[in-house]
Amino acid sequence: MRHGIAVLGVALTATSLQAQEHNFLTATEYSIATPLGDARRFGPDSWSGANWEVRWMYRGRTSVGLLGGFNEFYTRANGTTTFPAGAVTGDQYRHLLTIPVLLTGALYVGRYDDPHWYVGAGIGTQYTEQSFQLGLELRQKTNWALAVVPEVGVAFQAWYDTGGIVALRYHLPTASSAFLGSGSSRFPYVSLSLGIGYR
Secondary structure, eight states: HHHHHHHHHHHHHHHHHHHHHTTTEEEEEEEEEEEGGGGGGSSBBBOOEEEEEEEEEETTEEEEEEEEEEEEEEEEEEEEEETTTTTEEEEEEEEEEEEEEEEEEEEESSSSSSSSSEEEEEEEEEEEEEEEEEEEEEEEEEEEEEEEEEEEEEEOOOOOTTEEEEEEHHHHHHHBBBOOOOOOBBBOEEEEEEEEOOO
16 A cells, blocks of 8 residues: 555656646847837847746647847937928937837747747737937937737757747837827837746
8 A cells, every 4th residue: 555655656746747847938038129110210220138038838839928128229310300390400319118018929839849949929018218319408208009029939948957049029019109290100120039048
């Protein structure tokens, strides 16, 4: 009887450990981005960005999770810019900060063994801050918008209990409110993230 209980205990422990193996991933990611649409007014590619995300696996083929991060775009110029209300001349600085907070889901190709591809998407909200400085005068506009972010990527195991992720994401927010006399704007961009963390 005791041997039977011992065998049952070992079996349950092994089953529990097997169920817990690789069912969780949390990663810190470095993110670069290319602006699209109205976001191109705020400069070229962004090399300033980061994300933190967590994923919970389900049956090795799907996951749900959370993602938060930021990307920023900026440019400096000297010259004349025409707005609907008139033209301005001088040293200009434009800055765009985006902060998405998303609920994510993904479908994996094959088992959650290494490495393998996935397709997924996130939906949530995105905080946007637009800044325009001319000389010493600074104007800012903030906005919250709905954002949908489809993505493709690959997840992999590194060493011991660490793992990594490479993700290509298309950030598509709804339009922001008017700024500097112009109409509403939309700030889509494509980001590439490389992350490593615990799994």
